[in-house]
Amino acid sequence: MSLNRISCDSELLRLSLSDRLSEQQEESLTLHLAECVACQRELERLAGQQNDWDKVRQALRHELESSQGGEHDLQRLDRSAEREVAADEDAAVDFAVDFLEPSSAPGAIGRIGDIDILEVIGRGGMGVVLKGYQPELKRLVAVKVLAPHLAVSGSARQRFSREAQATAAIMHPNVVPILTVHSTGKLPFLVMPFLACESLHDRIVRQGALELVDILRIGLQTAQGLAAAHAQGIVHRDVKPANILLEKGVDRAMLTDFGLARAIDDASITRTGVIAGTPQYMSPEQARGDAVDARSDLFSLGSVLYTMATGRSPFRAESTYGILRRITDSRPRAIREINPGIPSWLISLIEKLLAKQPSQRFGSALDVAALFEQCLAHVQQPAAATLPDYCLPMRRKAWLKWLRRKRWTLGAMGLGAVSVALLLFVFRFLNPAVPLQSEVARPNESTVRSSPSAAAIPEWNATAQELRELDRDAAPFESRVGRLWDRSSAPVSPESNLPSTPSTDMESKP
């Protein structure tokens, strides 16, 4: 059958059950399943015995029947997502109303401390975000209140205030500052400036993949914000497009929700045993539940860059578990396949950030920022700024390196060739009666032009000039890179750290 691109393969069916297929495999298996009755049966058999299928069917049917009519709590099973969202929003408003003190300010729905609360902006995994106004300081603020179910856990509270205080210590233009932290009240909350902004997530949803310049700019600024946090010993743990805010009218990206992910993780995992929120931007070590350090944020940054370049997140699956497995086990679909406009040097940078092993990624956010700075300068002014060495394609890079190393030898060889040519020329000019051997063989050709050595003179001059220019360009950057690599904890030298092919980076090594 023409639609059956693949033949029956029970191993593939087995993998599909645990959501472990690659995207291409999934596509072709879906086509195959639509046509192949044998595989439909086999898949059901692999999922469980007929008897168990019947039991599950009967139990759920029975629930459906007994719940019809009245509002049974199991109605949830068949409730649409929209209704849940609406219920969530109601809950957010209720929560805000319960928590706030009355306010006499016009237009305010309530008051916390010295802040008049104007409206509920949103609700996330950790609590509610409110828009407020501080009359004394005449400024708008955003207030984040820890959710009640998190606030009952003493350790979550402690962590919330500790991380908030640590974040308050980060002063950086690419980090949303925390103005105050109130951790003693019924529900802890923190106050941040209210920014006219949209999140990177909303931006990507609105317009899809971003322009190269924007990808580099946002990537650079995010890396800079992360570097400032890492310098304070803070790991963000939840770098994702929704946590990167883009100020309107200004080309500035700011990171938010630092370290708070941790406070939520602890409380919600122990509470329900499930992961809160989307795990799409987690690093493999996070997905496995291992200890994480700053390099985990670099992986997430790689996922964010991938998303900006393609308009879609790199690790997607039908289920939460499928996403986690993709993060730990598989390579994302090649960026070039989705957006051919992305230059290969950017792809290899992203691939290095997405290395499964933390040691295979860049040494630090600072290194990444330095590289992005160079790349951005190059894209904005290709004539004035060259790409960093790191970003040059392997062959060209090796060739330039070879040229530079051998420049004296090459120069000497060139000089020798020029001298010989000159001697020959002079000799022939002075003594035209004596024919060269080549003239004997090919009497019709102009001897001067056919002399390979003589023709090489301008070429060698140009090469020598190029080499001098290259050296001059490379010197400042080389010393800078040298400094960066010395500082980074990477145990390998920059040369040996380069991927021989981009793909080796992406496979996890046992």
Add this chain to the structure above:
Amino acid sequence: MRQPETRPSLIIKLTDQRNELAWAEFLCAYEPFLIQLVRRRGTPERHVSDVTQQLLMAIAKTVEGWKPDGREASFRRWLSRVARNVALKYLIRERRQISGQGGTEFLQQMEREPDLADHERQDGQYEHELIVWAAEQVRGEFRESSWKAFWATQVEGKSVADAAAEIGVSAGSIYMSRSRIFARIREKIDEVL
């Protein structure tokens, strides 16, 4: 909502570290199920955590009587059996009177042997509760359209073609999604049993 501070009362002395871990894992997986079970039996909301607590204590109490049977994961298997029995007893008692009470009276009642006939009847009920609970748990792990495909073809009894047209997904993806969801429901039940 469960009160975290009541947890230490459940900590039981287990000499083997592996068993201690098994107990902790069991609590983690089983407690949410018990809470829902108790709630769904019509227990008033203010008594839900109390009754759940009593059930867990009834399970914890019997841990002292455990003897290894020499086979693999003996403690874990034994724990599931005890938990099942405690839950069954609860289902039978609950049927006779609305259980709002707590304290020692409730525990004493739990220890009395129920009728065998009741036991068998409630066995199916216990399994039913587990399946429904597991289905609710795994639902959030899947895309809305996948769940709809599972629900329409398995529960509402629609044909794959009808469901595909209605939900706007391909027939092949329905076969894949529903088996995946079913496999997860089974996995979830295994975590508890």
